[in-house]
Amino acid sequence: MIKISPSVLACDFTRLGEEVEDIRKNGADMVHIDVMDGIFVPNISFGLPVISALRKKSDMIFDVHLMIDRPERYVERFIDAGADIVTFHIEATDCVSETLAKIRARGRLAALSIKPATPAEAVFPYLDECDMILVMTVEPGFGGQSLIPETIDKVRVISEEIKRRHLAVDIQVDGGIGPKNAHLLTKAGANILVAGSSVFGAPDRREAMDAMRVCDA
Numbered sequence: 001m002i003k004i005s006p007s008v009l010a011c012d013f014t015r016l017g018e019e020v021e022d023i024r025k026n027g028a029d030m031v032h033i034d035v036m037d038g039i040f041v042p043n044i045s046f047g048l049p050v051i052s053a054l055r056k057k058s059d060m061i062f063d064v065h066l067m068i069d070r071p072e073r074y075v076e077r078f079i080d081a082g083a084d085i086v087t088f089h090i091e092a093t094d095c096v097s098e099t100l101a102k103i104r105a106r107g108r109l110a111a112l113s114i115k116p117a118t119p120a121e122a123v124f125p126y127l128d129e130c131d132m133i134l135v136m137t138v139e140p141g142f143g144g145q146s147l148i149p150e151t152i153d154k155v156r157v158i159s160e161e162i163k164r165r166h167l168a169v170d171i172q173v174d175g176g177i178g179p180k181n182a183h184l185l186t187k188a189g190a191n192i193l194v195a196g197s198s199v200f201g202a203p204d205r206r207e208a209m210d211a212m213r214v215c216d217a
Contacts, residue, residue, distance in 0.1 A: 001191065002182075002186055002191055002192075002193065002212070002213045003029035003030065003191065003192045003193070004027070004028055004029055004192075004193055004195060004199070004209045004212060004213065005028070005029060005030045005031065005032040005063045005172070005192055005193065005194045005195075006023045006028050006031060006032060006194075006195055006196065006199040006200060006205075006209075007032040007033075007034060007174070007194050007195065007196035007199075007200075008020065008031060008032065008033055008034070008196075008200075009034050009045065009196050010144075010196030010197040010199070010200040010201060011200045012200075016050070016054060017054060017057040017058065019200065020054065020057070020058050020060060021057075021058065022205065023199065023200075023205060023209075024058070024060050026205040026206035026209065027206050027209050027210070028060070028199070028209060029061070029192075030060060030061035030062070030063045030084075030085070030192075031058070031060045031061070031062060031063060032063045032065060032174070032194045032196075033051060033054075033062055033063065033064045033065065033083075034065050034067060035047055035051075035064060035065065035066050035067060035068060035078070036067045036068070036140075036141060037067070037068040037069060039068070039069045040067050040068050040069045040089065040091075040092050041067045041140050041141030042141050043141040043142055048074075048077055048078065048081045051064065051078065051081040051082050051083065052081040052082060054082070055081065055082030061084045061085065062082050062083050062084045062085070063084070063085045063087070063172075063194075064078055064083035064084075064085060064086050064087065065087045065113065065134065065174070065194075066078065066086065066087060066088045066089070066092075067089065067092075067140050067141065068088075068092065069092055070092065070093055070095075071088035071089070071092055071093055071099060072093055072095045072098060072099040072102065075088065075099060075102050075103050076102060076106060079103070079106045079108050083108060084108060084109065085108065085109040085111055085131070085132065086103045086108055086109070086110060086111065087111035087112070087113050087132065087134050087172075088111075088112065088113065089112075089113045089114070089115065089140075090112055090113065090114055090118065090122055090123065090126075091114070091115055091118060096112065096126055097126065097129060100112065100126065100129045100130060101129070104129075104131075109131040109132060110129070110130055110131055110132075111130060111131060111132035111133065111134055111170075111172070112126055112130050112132075112133055112134070113133070113134035113135075113136060113140075113174075114133075114134075114135060114136065114154070115136050115139065115140060116136055116137070116138070116139060116148050116150070116151050119154075120135075120153075120154040120157040120158050120161075121157070123158060124161055127161065127162060127165065127167055127169055128165070128167060130169055131169065131170065132169060132170040132171070132172055132192070133158055133162075133169060133170070133171050133172070134172040134173070134174060134194075135151055135154050135155050135158065135171065135172070135173050135174075135190070136151070136173075136174055136175055137151040137152075137173050137174060137175040137176055137177065137185070138174075138175030138176050139175075140174075140175075144196070144197055145175055145176050146176045147175060147176030147177060147181055148175075148176075151173075151175075152184055152185060152188050153188070155171060155173060155185060155188040155189050155190050156188040156189055158171060158189070159171055159188060159189025159190075160189070162189075170191055170192050171189050171190045171191060171192070172190065172191075172192035172193070172194060173185045173190040173192070173193060173194065174194035175194070177193050177194065177195050177198065177212070178195060178197075178198030178208070178212070179198065179208060179211035179212050182195075182211075182212040182213075183214075193212055195208075195209075195212065198212075
């Protein structure tokens with residue numbers, strides 16, 4: 001089953017609660033919340049207070065993507081704020097296993113992400129410690145970028161390794177994804193699609209999300 005996780009980076013921040021409720025009503029499976037610190041990535045978004053406030057207004061699955069340096073310092077605080085899935089970058093920490101274990105010990109789903117330049121094989125040692133792998137299909141830090149075609153092969157390589165080892169690990173993709181290219185990623189093995197402007201900027205958000213699911217076979 002293909003799931004859609006719209007990224008709030010593309011929503012109207014002055015109506016954040018309403019925007020999240022709107023995608024829920026239109027069939028989103030979860031909401032993708034990008035946290036940027038201006039250090040790991042060259043941009044700053046929002047942090048704990050915003051997530052905590054939004055949690056009081058929504059019962060959606062909060063898919064929290066930490067694009068921050070040394071995420072092990074903060075994962076438990078993001079869980080306290082309301083995160084259901086916590087994703088961090090392999091490139092951001094030397095404590096990968098320890099950080100995954102912290103998240104899982106709190107009963108949340110733990111996910112590991114890689115940038116476009118990081119080889120797919122980098123996540124292999126951690127696959128049995130993860131609930132999800134996030135393959136960035138653009139350089140993290142900014143919305144509205146075009147998908148990097150070479151990243152599709154990374155999805156395929158990771159998917160094949162997960163199948164070879166008979167693991168139950170989701171593959172999420174994020175960056176430049178919409179109805180015109182979603183099938184390329186799901187065919188490669190992705191089953192959770194992060195989409196920002198292609199959902200929040202669509203005239204009909206339900207139609208846009210359904211169009212990305214049509215390749216579900």
